[in-house]
Amino acid sequence: MYKLALPDEILLQVEKPARYIGKEVNMVEKDLKDVDVRFAMCFPDVYEIGMSHLGIQILYDMFNKMEGVYCERVYSPWVDLDRLMREHNIPLFALESQDPIKSFDFLGITIQYEMCYTNILQILDLSHIPLFSKDRTEDDPIVIGGGPCAYNPEPIAEYFDIFSLGEGEMVYEDVIRIYRENRACGGDRISFLEKVAAIDGIYVPMFYDVTYNEDGTIKEFVPNNKNAKNKIKKTIIMDLSHTYYPQKPLVPFIRATQDRVVLEIQRGCIRGCRFCQAGMIYRPVRERNIDYLKDMAVEMIKNTGHEEISLSSLSSSDYSKLKELLEFLIAELKEKGINISLPSLRVDSFSLDVMSKVQDIKKSSLTFAPEAGSQRLRNVINKGLTEEQILTGCALAFKGGWNKVKLYFMLGLPTETVSDMQGIAELSEKVAEEYYKIPKGERIGKVSVTASSSFFIPKPFTPFQWAAMCTKEEFLSRAKVVNDRMKEMLNKKSIKYNWHEADVSVLEGLLARGDRKVSKVIYNAYKAGCIYDAWGDFFNNEKWMQAISDAGIDLDFYTTRERDLEEVFPWDFIDIGVTKDFLKREWNNAKNENVTPNCKMQCQGCGAATFGGGICFENKN
Amino acid sequence: MKIRIKFAKRGAMKFISHLDVMRYFQKVIKRADIDIAYSEGFNPHQIMSFASPLGLGLTSEAEYVDIEVHSTLDSKTSLEILNKVSVPDMPVLSYKLLEDNATKAMTLVAAADYYVKFRESYEPDFDFNEAISSFLSKDSIIITKETKKSTKEIDLKPLIYDFKPYENGYFLKLAAGSVDNLKPELVFSALYAENNRSLEDISLLIKRIEVYGIKETDGKEEFIPLESFGEDIA
Numbered sequence: 001m002y003k004l005a006l007p008d009e010i011l012l013q014v015e016k017p018a019r020y021i022g023k024e025v026n027m028v029e030k031d032l033k034d035v036d037v038r039f040a041m042c043f044p045d046v047y048e049i050g051m052s053h054l055g056i057q058i059l060y061d062m063f064n065k066m067e068g069v070y071c072e073r074v075y076s077p078w079v080d081l082d083r084l085m086r087e088h089n090i091p092l093f094a095l096e097s098q099d100p101i102k103s104f105d106f107l108g109i110t111i112q113y114e115m116c117y118t119n120i121l122q123i124l125d126l127s128h129i130p131l132f133s134k135d136r137t138e139d140d141p142i143v144i145g146g147g148p149c150a151y152n153p154e155p156i157a158e159y160f161d162i163f164s165l166g167e168g169e170m171v172y173e174d175v176i177r178i179y180r181e182n183r184a185c186g187g188d189r190i191s192f193l194e195k196v197a198a199i200d201g202i203y204v205p206m207f208y209d210v211t212y213n214e215d216g217t218i219k220e221f222v223p224n225n226k227n228a229k230n231k232i233k234k235t236i237i238m239d240l241s242h243t244y245y246p247q248k249p250l251v252p253f254i255r256a257t258q259d260r261v262v263l264e265i266q267r268g269c270i271r272g273c274r275f276c277q278a279g280m281i282y283r284p285v286r287e288r289n290i291d292y293l294k295d296m297a298v299e300m301i302k303n304t305g306h307e308e309i310s311l312s313s314l315s316s317s318d319y320s321k322l323k324e325l326l327e328f329l330i331a332e333l334k335e336k337g338i339n340i341s342l343p344s345l346r347v348d349s350f351s352l353d354v355m356s357k358v359q360d361i362k363k364s365s366l367t368f369a370p371e372a373g374s375q376r377l378r379n380v381i382n383k384g385l386t387e388e389q390i391l392t393g394c395a396l397a398f399k400g401g402w403n404k405v406k407l408y409f410m411l412g413l414p415t416e417t418v419s420d421m422q423g424i425a426e427l428s429e430k431v432a433e434e435y436y437k438i439p440k441g442e443r444i445g446k447v448s449v450t451a452s453s454s455f456f457i458p459k460p461f462t463p464f465q466w467a468a469m470c471t472k473e474e475f476l477s478r479a480k481v482v483n484d485r486m487k488e489m490l491n492k493k494s495i496k497y498n499w500h501e502a503d504v505s506v507l508e509g510l511l512a513r514g515d516r517k518v519s520k521v522i523y524n525a526y527k528a529g530c531i532y533d534a535w536g537d538f539f540n541n542e543k544w545m546q547a548i549s550d551a552g553i554d555l556d557f558y559t560t561r562e563r564d565l566e567e568v569f570p571w572d573f574i575d576i577g578v579t580k581d582f583l584k585r586e587w588n589n590a591k592n593e594n595v596t597p598n599c600k601m602q603c604q605g606c607g608a609a610t611f612g613g614g615i616c617f618e619n620k621n
Numbered sequence: 622m623k624i625r626i627k628f629a630k631r632g633a634m635k636f637i638s639h640l641d642v643m644r645y646f647q648k649v650i651k652r653a654d655i656d657i658a659y660s661e662g663f664n665p666h667q668i669m670s671f672a673s674p675l676g677l678g679l680t681s682e683a684e685y686v687d688i689e690v691h692s693t694l695d696s697k698t699s700l701e702i703l704n705k706v707s708v709p710d711m712p713v714l715s716y717k718l719l720e721d722n723a724t725k726a727m728t729l730v731a732a733a734d735y736y737v738k739f740r741e742s743y744e745p746d747f748d749f750n751e752a753i754s755s756f757l758s759k760d761s762i763i764i765t766k767e768t769k770k771s772t773k774e775i776d777l778k779p780l781i782y783d784f785k786p787y788e789n790g791y792f793l794k795l796a797a798g799s800v801d802n803l804k805p806e807l808v809f810s811a812l813y814a815e816n817n818r819s820l821e822d823i824s825l826l827i828k829r830i831e832v833y834g835i836k837e838t839d840g841k842e843e844f845i846p847l848e849s850f851g852e853d854i855a
Contacts, residue, residue: 001631002632002710004633008678008740008823009823011636012677012678012822012823016638017636018636018637018638018641019635021633023633023634023710024708025645025648025652025706025708060638163757253637253641253642254637254638255641301651302652302654303652304648305647305648305649305650305651305652305654305706306651307647307648307651337659337665337667357773360664425752474782498749504710583718608853
């Protein structure tokens with residue numbers, strides 16, 4: 001007989017019960033007799049999203065290769081099951097063994113976006129684990145957080161026992177070893193946390209105290225435990241060609257958001273766009289070896305049966321052997337009926353040639369991310385994409401048979417003026433005009449240009465971490481400026497303009513640069529019933545605004561306030577390699593509209609070379 | 622070449638929807654490296670068709686899918702390879718070669734066998750065996766079936782080929798296929814209605830045991846399991 005945590009009566013009344021039964025192809029099964037450490041790996045969103053995340057698959061593979069360790073998965077129950085579990089007091093369980101999370105040694109939660117914070121509380125709550133780290137006992141798992149949002153862990157610090165800063169591949173063997181040693185000598189929860197606090201990349205929030213100045217900014221952030229380090233350096237893996245990578249990724253029964261093999265070709269990005277957090281925290285740039293990637297691609301296709309493979313990286317065009325890799329994939333996989341889905345490549349004759357081989361030109365569209373409407377503002381944000389490059393790329397593509405273009409912009413960037421905003425409409429118009437330069441007989445139908453703008457959110461560890469963010473009203477009035485200008489364009493019928501929700505952007509801004517005081521807001525929102533805030537259908541701005549005012553938090557202090565250069569940030573205790581001095585220099589360059597060359601052209605001494613590798617380091621030696 | 626594959630859907634696999642089973646099976650075929658034929662066009666897909674969708678919550682020992690291949694290994698080896706890349710609760714049971722002009726499984730389906738049991742604490746509070754006999758002794762069993770657009774009356778009687786107690790549960794042979802598809806839960810709810818009761822959706826545990834097509838031999842029409850329309854490949 002099979003074992004399921006949920007009875008049929010419940011599984012048959014919820015949407016997509018396959019989310020909760022596990023047993024997928026390539027799921028790891030271990031005999032619990034041979035297991036002494038149980039790790040529950042969580043992505044705090046619905047199954048289809050969580051199953052699409054590469055990082056979890058990598059860590060799942062890594063943990064399960066460790067002898068005696070059994071890593072299982074858990075995702076947020078969808079709202080229908082959430083209600084039933086509370087009603088029937090059913091504890092949250094892991095998919096593999098269907099055992100309660102509460103009985104595990106560790107609960108690891110990957111934190112990919114700010115708007116999942118209430119789902120973290122949902123996971124803890126449904127698992128019957130106390131929400132606050134300080135309330136947990138020896139009966140509770142150690143709760144670990146990781147992922148990009150861990151680079152400012154402070155708004156959620158009180159809910160976690162540990163944060164792992166950096167890439168998990170480096171740190172977990174030590175964490176597990178220390179856990180076993182501590183248990184063997186009869187150590188308790190606190191003694192484990194003290195021992196683990198000594199490892200690079202490990203942050204134990206309860207071992208630090210924060211004091212504030214009268215104006216609400218941070219005065220001091222100091223350890224209160226002798227084992228806690230002053231500064232915590234992220235851990236990263238330097239050799240990406242000799243490390244864990246799942247050769248047998250899990251294949252879900254229900255269609256995941258990523259229903260394909262994902263091949264991560266490199267980490268980091270050479271570009272240095274000043275708004276981009278990923279571009280800073282993942283430095284230095286590290287490529288995977290091409291032969292390793294070729295073998296992996298073939299192996300993963302064979303082991304999953306997926307009919308599509310997609311390349312993953314922050315900027316695939318910068319991978320040094322991209323041409324060779326794509327030619328291999330086309331030759332090896334195309335005839336086996338495998339689709340190759342291309343990430344947004346820089347549009348040039350090479351990428352257009354590749355795209356025409358792997359995509360249906362009539363259906364596919366070209367994507368550009370100018371991010372800003374004018375060259376001046378693109379210089380401010382250090383987006384090295386010129387209008388000429390965009391228009392030349394479009395002209396080439398239009399001649400090749402494409403007629404759909406997507407343009408991505410941001411509104412509310414530092415120094416933005418009305419003419420920068422109007423530039424979004426004007427650039428869209430120029431793209432449309434480029435199409436009509438083709439002789440009439442050679443055109444295939446009409447051109448379609450879709451311009452989308454998101455609202456700029458200053459993120460920690462970027463040159464814009466000091467910047468002011470717009471209010472909701474300001475965001476919307478800027479979107480109106482763009483929209484009004486769109487209506488004046490000659491080809492307005494070929495151009496579609498849409499913009500993001502402004503209220504959720506403002507909240508993201510609060511959570512992204514928040515401090516420990518903000519944790520109360522998240523608690524209040526959760527208690528008021530907020531979960532799945534990343535889903536438009538469930539996001540409730542009024543509840544969040546209430547949660548903010550109940551917590552006595554001044555939203556503007558965190559969002560619209562430009563920071564002083566000397567201000568102590570909540571995340572200053574984390575060392576990502578890239579220095580605060582470099583970020584200051586770049587903030588200054590932004591204000592002066594100075595462009596900074598990318599890492600391949602010239603090293604800017606950002607500090608990431610401290611890891612003793614990566615493209616900048618290799619070029620110097 | 623046409624191949625008919627029979628597989629089971631056991632245990633927790635009853636929570637995988639028909640659509641997801643189809644997607645799952647496409648990936649099984651890829652993993653097993655079966656030399657399947659693809660349709661033409663810019664987005665070619667595997668030539669594959671399923672006999673009869675199974676509802677969510679039902680288990681089965683007889684799911685059928687027809688595929689078209691360019692070449693094939695023998696049945697025994699193919700079964701081994703397929704089972705190596707399948708999940709344990711959806712084992713492949715047979716792999717048979719069909720004649721080139723064979724009718725699709727989907728079109729053949731004429732009847733199916735089911736084993737039905739009451740879930741614990743959902744047993745009927747009346748003499749069920751007695752109720753079956755009086756139910757089946759009627760000349761007609763008219764029920765109204767609601768579709769999206771209208772309601773229509775159907776007579777279940779000619780669609781029930783067999784209905785009897787069997788090993789702590791009940792065995793049913795019912796009409797199946799695109800013309801007169803009768804679900805076992807409908808038979809049970811009609812029987813409940815006949816006894817002035819209503820059947821809760823969750824009450825029954827249903828397992829499909831076999832699916833049949835009609836074959837004419839010596840001028841006589843017979844129900845033949847779908848797999849018996851093909852031959853093992855030596």
